[in-house]
Every structure is written in C-alpha cells, then in structure tokens.
Amino acid sequence: MSLKEKLFSKLESKEQHMIETRRHLHANPELSFKEENTAKFIEDFYKDKDVKVTANVGNGYGIIVEISGQSPGKTIGLRADFDALPIQEEADVPFKSKNDGVMHACGHDVHTAYLLHLGEALIELKDEWNGTIKLIHQHAEEVPPGGAKSIVESGILDDLDEVYGIHIFPMLDVGEVGLISSNSMAGRSNFDLTIQGSGGHGAMPHTTHDALVAGAYFVAEAQTIVSRRMDPMDSVVVSVTAFDAPGGYNVIQDKVTLRGTVRYLNEENKVPAYEAMKKIAAGIESSFDVECDLDYVYDYPVTYNHPEETQYVEDILSESVGSYITEIKHPKPSSGSEDFAYYTQKIPGTFIHVGSKPDGVENPYPNHHPKFEVHEDSLLISAKTLGDVVLGRLES
Template identity: 45%
Template sequence: MLRSILFKKLEQKEHEMIAHYEHLHQYPEPSFEEKQTSQYVASFYRNKNVQLHTRIGGQYGLIAVIEGNKPGRTIALRADFDALNIKEETGLPFESKHEGWMHACGHDAHTAYLMVLAECLIEMKDSLPGKVVIIHQHAEELAPGGAIDMLDSGLLNDVDEIYGIHLFPDYTPDVISYRKGPTMGGRSLFKLHIKGKGGHGSSPHLANDAIMAASTFVTNVQTVVSRRLNPFEMGVVTISSFNGLGSLNVIQENVELAGDVRYMESHTGHKIHQEVIDMIKGIEETFNVRCNFEYELDCIPLINHDIQTDYIVDTLATSQGEYFNSLVEHGPLTSSEDFASYLMKIPGSFFFVGCKPYGVEEAYFNHSPKFVVNKDAMLVASKALGEIVLSRLNKA
C-alpha cells in the first residue's frame, strides 16, 4: 500500500527534516530577500527526478513538479520560507545567526517537512498517478505576498486542488485541527498623516492642534467596530504607531499614525474602510486640519472550501489514534495568511498541526521572540499532507 510505504520513508527521513529545519532556522531571511534560503532549497532538488522552476516572478520562490507514471489529477502542496524582523530569545543551540531576524512563525519547519515529503514522493513517482506540485513560497509575511507571484507564473493553471498546513502552538503535535469556510482574517494596512497649524503651547487658540485631532481619531475609530458593524461581524482596528514628538511648549503641526484592520469577510473590510474615510472628513472639519489617508489591502480573508475540507476530515479520521490522537474543529483566527490567494482560484483547504512543546502549560505563540517549534510536529504534518495527496491523486 502506497500510504504505508510513504509513512515508512518519512519515518526513516525524520532526522533529515530536523537537520533541514535547524539549518534554515539559523539563516532567516526577510520577505522578498530569501536568496540563500532559495538556493538551499533549489540545491536539494537539483539532482532529483523532478521539474524544478526557480526565481518565480523574478523573486525567490520555487516550484517542483513531480510527474507520476499514471494518469491522474494534479494536487499542489505549499510551504513558505520567509522570516521576521525579530531578535531571537529562544536560547536554542541552533538559534539565528542573522542578528535581528528570526524564524518566529514556523516557516523553517514548514519548508523542512515539505522538502522531505517531496523527496519521498519523488522516490515513489513511478507508482503515482497524476502530478504533485510542490510550492516553496517566498514572502508570506509581507504584502503583496509571494502567493501572487506563484499564481501569476501560470505553473499552477492545471492544479485541481491545493493544500497547506500551518504549525500553531495552541496544541501539541498529537492534535490536527481544521475549519470550513472563513478561517483566517483578511488584513488591510493604513497610514494617516494629519497636518494642522503649529503654535505656542500658551496660545492654543492661534493653532490647529494635530495631536488633539489625532487623539480624537484614535479614540473614535474604535466606534467603527463597536457601533457601525453588525455585532455578528468580526472586525478589529488597531493603531500600531503614533508619531507626534515635539518640544514641551509647542503645539504640533504634524502627526503620523499607522495601523491595521482585521476582518473575516471582505465586505466587512470594505465597510470599515468607508467608515474610516467618513470619520476622517469629520476630523478635518472639526479641527480645521488636513489629512492624507493611505489604505492598502494586505491580505484577503482565507476561506477554506467545504468539499476539500471534508476530504481532509474523511481522510484523517481513519488515521486518528495512529500518528496523532485528536482531529478537532478549529475556531476562526484573526491572523492572516496569503494562502488565501490560492483558495480564490483553486479549490483547497488550509489546516493546522499543533507544535506546542510538551510539558508547557502555555506556549509562546507565533511571532514571539521566544517561539519554539516542537520538532515532532514536522513528521505529523508530512504524514497528514502525504496521505491527503495520495488520496486525492486517485480521485476522479
């Protein structure tokens, strides 16, 4: 049986996953600048019986196509490999050698387990129907995101279904979780520059205070969520930067704000956008200031396809108690993921494997400088994706 052959190969190569993970963890690179990472992954595939496409869209993403020996469907699997501008505080013996940069989201582990899973599938290709498309994606963390480059390349035009996994420390590796429909939030980024009229602190009537206008915006923008959205809609507006530094006795003329907006449905994001624009017009009139507002769509909501998610549940339910113990339905996540772009064009599903260290009551979450991956999660993830791809290749 192909499944048992694949699982045996993955178990025998688990040490390779760990070695790739530890190497990648030491050399994190920013989004759109993953040159060494891309070269490392490309060198892994170069002497293997696979079609390798590099520098997708002029960036550092790669696609490896595994051609089976029989007619069948085309299934894509995706992992990302960019890092974050975070100074690592894990104390791991293989911690980051690139000061100020860290694999704090698990992308190093994603890449490691997909590389080894791909290697096993390449070794089995003469027994496989159809094609498996392995996507090693750059720039998941930074807009506009590397998924767009992958889709624009045309190399995914014949893909029938696509699947991906993210490692999250909400569970230990014995738990796999899934969700149908809206699963991860969309995100928009904004910047607001408020220009007033500067003046002396003793004479506020002769100035138009940009700090007062900005402070009012910070307070009032929260009412967009609490008073303008349906209570059953999910929306979050966060002010992440407020720059109005100046002297003690000077009324500031210029203030700059920045922040982000999260939502589970695209129409909610559009509504928040329009409400904020209307609020800014009111701020201008009330405080006699001028505003320059920039609003950028960073990531659309991730909406899993019901049918493909059902395939995941049906397939993994037969393995529950074997290499993992629990298959659970996950709640919606307000974090964003550009796998959403694939799902806009290709039927598929994105699900989760726990990577919480054993014996820890509450783990540091993704994007923390102390985030640590439980290495057992990689074998679980590779088996889960492996049996899904074998199952879906055979379906008409």
C-alpha cells in the same frame, strides 16, 4: 505494505535529517523578498532528482517543483512558505538566528523542512502513484503584496485540481490537527494616517491647530467602526498599532502619524471599513482644522477553505486518529491573515493547522513572538499529514 505505509516509513527514516534542515533554516533566516540563500538551498536540495524545478516564479524567489507519477491523473499543489520576520530572536535554542534582527518566528522554517523531505519521499515513490504533484515553495508570505498572488497570476498553477497547505500553531498540542471549513482566516487591510496641523508653543495652544489631539480623537473614533458601523454578527477588528508624535514639554507638534490594521472574516466588510475610516478622517479635518492624508491599502483576502475539500481531508485524516494524529479539532476562525488565500480563491483546497506546542509549556509563546518555539515532533506529523492527504486525493 501499502503505499501509505511505504511513504510513512520513508518519512520516519528522514525525520532526523528533516530536523537538521529545519535548524539550518532557523539559524539562517531571511526577510521577505530577500530570501536569496534560502531559495538556493531549496533548489540545491532537488539537484539530481527526477523532477522539474522552476525558480524565480512570481515577484521574487518562488520555486515550483513538479513531480510526475507513473500515469496521468489529478494535479495537486502542496504549499510551504520560507520567509522570516524582522524580529530579534530571544528563544534560548542552540540553533538561534545568526542574522541580527531576523527570526523564523512564525514556523516557516518548519514548513519548508517538512515539505522538502515529503517531496523527496514522494519522488522516491513516484512509480507507485498516478498524477502530478506540484510543490509550491513560496517566498514572501509576511510582507504585502506577498508571493502567493504573483505565483497564481504567473499561470504556473493553472492545471491544479486542488491545493493544500499546513501552518504550525503552538496553541494546539502536538498530534492535534485543526480543520476549519469556509472562511478560516481574516482578510486584512493596512493604513497609514498623517495628520498635518499647525504647531506652536505648548503654553499657547489657541494659536495652533493641534494634530496630536486630532490624532487622539481619531484613535477613539476608529473604534466605532466596529461597535457602531459593522454587523455585530460579523468579526471585524480595527487596531491602531502606532502613534508617532515626538516632541518636547513645551512644543505642540506640527504633524503626527498613525498606523494600523483592519481585519475581517467576511470579504463584504472590506470596502465598508475603509469608507467608514475615510469619513472619520474627513470629520476630524473639519473639527480640528487639520489635513488628513489617509493611505489605506487592501491587502490579503479572507482565506476560504472549500467545504468539500475540507471534508475530504477530514475523512482521510480520521483514519489516522490514534496513530500519528491524536485528535482532529475544529478551532474558531482566526483574525490572523494568510496569503494562502490567493490559492483557494482560484483552486479548490484547504489550509490545515498542525499543533506544535513545546513540552511542559502551559502558555506557549505565539507566532511572531521573539521567544517563539516549536516542538520538533511537529515536522514529521506535518509531513505525514500532508502526505496522507495527497495520496488520498490522488487515489480518489
């Protein structure tokens, strides 16, 4: 029996426990930077196992688990995140979230469960492979500044030769694996804009400096950042996602606040998007005699999948098409963002998509939806996918 067959046999025997682990994590979600119990659960899982565990890595509860093979060789990182989202769960599942207003609506419970049991299987076979594997159990992917950047900056991954991760997506069928070379997920920036005017009586607008009207003009003008200031061949998104202007029928508000996000698949568009928004805010100040306070934060960078490593992964996984993989797809780059980007800024690697569409659902609820669900077959497929990759790269 080959090493791959041994690994897959172990993973198959662990599948039910993998699912139980996922359901426990799903029922007990914790928000970014508050994942104390989840981190303890992960640490406890590795107790009495022949590995080196380093806890509280980076700016939160990050955990690095180092597994040493029988002889020196490559050092490869495998990453899974474990934070949840501030969403009230509406999915009708028996293991529904017990924490009010908190939900694993992005699949990080799945990521953690499969990596725990893949790690366990690799530990049990450590005398049969060469090199070092570092399991990166990462906190706080959902909330900037995120956990990845601080883990990278800690230096604990400086010896990695390559790094790989998986994200489950219900838009792909179970058994489908998605690979995207080069820029694969958008960089993002977030902004808050406060417009301070001079309020007054709704019947006498000429005595006011109307912040609400100024805000409405900002919403309209912000759309020209993409349509008139960016190369039409580039993918850029500007979305105003909140506009707070409470008041009565006869009151013109003194102040309004807006919030939104900017996404770009080319890192070169990061600064020009901000400069364009700053000019629009300055123009509104002049036109409406108001004051604009723009708080613009550069957030996660573009996720870059190194072409060479992405091709390695495709070559390895192609040999498993027809078994646990039904098809390797090449989806379009996503306007969603991921702090996995910080790993591949420094370390060669790639981020793999794994299908998790529930049975009998034509239009599944997307990640971050309160009714988000996954097909639990995706756990074993994810574990086999990353196990396939890491064995192939260690043996190369």
